[in-house]
Amino acid sequence: MHETPDLECREISKNFDNFKAVDNVSFSVPQGKFFSILGPSGCGKTTLLRMIAGFQKPSGGDLLIKGRSVVDVPPNQRPVSMVFQHLALFPMMNIGANVGFGLRQRGVNKTDIKKQVERVLQRVGLGGVADRAVSSLSGGQKQRVAIARCMILEPDVLLLDEPLGALDLKLREHMKIELKQLQSEFNTTFVYITHDQSEALVMSDQIAVMNHGVFEQVGSAKDLYYEPQTAFVAGFVGEANKIAATVEDVSGSLLTLRTEQGRPVKAIAAAKGLSRGDKAEVFVRPEAVRLSRDEGGTAVNGGEGLVQSVLFNGANSQVLLRDGQSGSEISVALPQTGEFRDLTQGDTVHYQWEPEQTRVYSLG
Incomplete structure (x- = not known):
């Protein structure tokens, strides 16, 4: 039986005047997979992610989540959440308030919010810290709070926009492993964009190498490394x-x-x-x-x-x-x-x- 993918893009494109940022890209991501879009700055990966999130409308093509087209669905009504590079945590709120923010927006009662906040903090290894200030956290802990804030909403797809880019090298190396473990723990589909090949190679089930608005190759880390299909992939990966x-x-x-x-x-x-x-x-x-x-x-x-x-x-x-x-x-x-x-x-x-x-x- 064919399983409906969590995310599917069909010939999706985005034009800015005469510039084609994303050029008829098609791909699908099965449920529970870690899918990375890897490419240099300006290749179109952030534009593609923003179209999936609903922040930009495609010039052509279709976007489906769980088999349902979301092209005309507003961002706040799509079953997706997004972790940004700079995390966008609210400094005036404590950790629990940050994590429960989306549930408050949905009108969930305070008792249920408190229970769900503690449950998701436990799952990211931060149980018992809901009342602490965000400023008291390390960079890696802030990263986990940002993910908890998204995962409490139980999205079908979690979008991650270069979330390790602001961390120092040693912490980035640690968080690569931790992010993959969190993805397995929640069994949620992750779509992750990065220009750092080591991040994509270590964490991903599938990687799309993007260049000038198109996917040059989609495959596993081993496929891309040992069997690159284009000169760009051979030079960019490894x-x-x-x-x-x-x-x-x-x-x-x-x-x-x-x-x-x-x-x-x-x-x-x-x-x-x-x-x-x-x-x-x-x-x-x-x-x-x-x-x-x-x-x-x-x-x-x-x-x-x-x-x-x-x-x-x-x-x-x-x-x-x-x-x-x-x-x-x-x-x-x-x-x-x-x-x-x-x-x-x-x-x-x-x-x-x-x-x-x-x-x-x-x-x-």
Whole structure:
């Protein structure tokens, strides 16, 4: 039996004069899923979220929640709630009053409000703090109060507009895990927008990568990372070495290219539609590149490199090489074996990667 999705957008678009901010976007989110819209500033993700919330009216298309069109439904009558980046908590109200605000607007009696406020505060790990001032809370606690204020209204869909953007780095890392746990606890559909790929990759069941008003690809974190369908997705999700090249030969699934600096590159399962003479972009993940002190190995891609710098970041340390033949720069993730712990600027090493680790996209 086909289950009606909690949220469905059908060819939704939004124009501002001659500018198309959202261009015929279609997607659906099943009940209880964490769906993220990931993209750079200005790609249209906030406009899309505001249309779902009802703050902006689409120029075309349809929006359905639980199978019912809400295009003409006012924001306060839609079964959605929204958490903003700056949370918008009321400083003159205590925590309980903030959380119960929506119920008061609905005319719920004080006794029921008090019970429901305590119940939802318990679920976000803040039981017994209803009488405290908002100013007494940490950044992470304020985040949970903002979510509690939304969840007490039992929305079908919770919209989150870059809610971690105002937090410091350490707290953001903690809240990524906590938000996913809260979403599972409430089993409510979350639609989350962000420009931070790590937030989307860690928390989401499905991610839509948005660029210039359209969805470039929708899939799981692993789909987007290991099987990017476009050059934009390959470059935006995760880190990658990007190399300009020209196709020299296509033989079944094996593609032979030559970089602008003259180095050959081979790829397997390359992007479709490429033929001899085409200009292309080659993407290789830093962790796909292997280092060795001596020349050798069976990989057909790679060469000799001079260490330009070593970027120590614990488990995510990298080394930046300059290819001895072409002069191009290659970023390599350092293995955690300790073998290259003493690597320093000016050292010469050999690097290589497999054709299967190479992603190629047409520039045409």
